[in-house]
Amino acid sequence: MLNIADTLHRWCREARPFALATVVGVHGSAPLPVGTSVAVDEDGDAVGSISGGCVEGAVYELCRQVLRDDRGAPQRAWFGYSDDDAFAVGLTCGGELDVFVQRIDPAAQPYLSTALSAIAQGRPAAVAQVVEGPERLLGSTLSVFGGDHVAYGHIDGGQADRAVADRARALLRAGRTVRVDIGGQADECPERLSVLVHVHASPPRLLVFGAVDFAAALSQAGRFLGHHVTVCDARPVFATPARFPHADEVVVDWPHRYLESTEVDERTALCVLTHDAKFDIPLLRLALDLPVAYIGAMGSRRTHDERMRRLREQGLTEQQLARLRSPIGLDLGASTPEETAVSITAEIIAQAHRGTGRPLTQVTGPIHRPSEPASYW
Known part of the structure; x- marks a missing residue:
């Protein structure tokens, strides 16, 4: 809806x-x-x-x-x-x-109207709609909105309300509209329900570290895809709004210090474009321990090998290092900043939706995958 x-x-x-x-x-x-x-x-x-x-x-x-x-x-x-x-x-x-x-x-259904009002104002909200189950419950809705994720409305006035509200809160945090099955067990909800949870979440964040030409193109691509884009660089002469008109915010700070102070979640994508060890290593050491969706770092093969060596010296495990997409992006043959931005955002999309990154002519099965939250962490 x-x-x-x-x-x-x-x-x-x-x-x-x-x-x-x-x-x-x-x-x-x-x-x-x-x-x-x-x-x-x-x-x-x-x-x-x-x-x-x-x-x-x-x-x-x-x-x-x-x-x-x-x-x-x-x-x-x-x-x-x-x-x-x-x-x-x-x-x-x-x-x-x-x-x-x-x-x-x-x-x-006054709380449906309240949820739609929140959505119209751009505020996060979820509406859970019973689409399968006992006839008396079909079409029942429950809304969750606001920073405190308070639930309004009701399904059955009891256990189903709590079970559906909990699932709606989790999906609102994940930012995904999906259909879920709930109940069938006495400790959750005795009646089995299939519930479609419509989610309007705040835009996912794209954090771009390094105020370089590639960052300008990437911020434009990220904005087009609906991300809230932040460009961060420690050098005030380069990190200016005039150079990054498509970014929602431009921050002058050391990358790792900014990442320590800002809010991230399981939908956040981090793109490290500085390929300078004094910025990259402290930043990646912190980033690879955070439950974010995507972490990519720019650089040549030689830069990548040196970066991995330094990160291992910092004590990062192979499991942590396996999360790092480096060199960043898919192999599209990109060379310009704009082409590279497409390469990077394509990899972010593939990561979010469990895509292969291969041509569809080489892939069998449905083109569109089921809408299920991906597991990043």
Whole structure:
């Protein structure tokens, strides 16, 4: 639902009931990920897309049907590829979509409106939506938002609330929208539920150390990909906002000292571009002991070998050193700062989504991997 959060927020403010159709499962290749939604209000106005056009008409009619249903019971539908008729309802990309449709009455779900308001303002929030389980719980939502991750709303008023809230908090910290199974055990939640947790998190951080030409191109690429970009260098003559207009902030400080004082998490990417031992070694010694997503360092093969020698002398283990991507980036044949920035960001993307970095023509299986949080640490 985050793809249409602004419109849903407005409809909730206007107390306008609507049907929400959400992709809750993807099999094979599909154009849009789990969590993408279409909404239709009682006047027939529609917003959003779940398939790039392939099944929108059928989903629209299903939403209208749910709105007309006196009980307002949620419905499920599967859409897949049709060989018999190119114009039939189906996905020409060859994948399958599992779609969950429910009626939303804003007056009955005030905390959904509050969560959508937080999202519209750019604040972190998660909305957990029950998409499979006992009929009485289908469509129930629980929202988690704010720096203190307070939960509002309810699933069953008891154990399920606590279990779903805990999972939503964890996914909000990880910054990933995923469907998870909860319950089935008395100590957690006696009833088994499948819950789609929609997450709007703060942008992941990209920390670029070294105020060099490559850093300027990398900060632009990182900004384009939705990162909050920080450029840090100890040399004030080079570390200036004018030289890095695409960075969200430019910091003049010794790299390791800045890293000690700033906040990082499991989505943070660190790119060390200084290839100067007096900056690199203290910084990497600290970085390789932090639970961050990606650590890469620029330099030649000779620089890399010398860097590894020095880090071993500092007491780092082979397990820690294995986390270091050095020389930084994928082998794209890059030479210019702009090409190198693409090489580095491609490696960051591959690391985050467990990609191989190989051409798709050489890889079998689904193009899009399941949306599961990667394990970095």
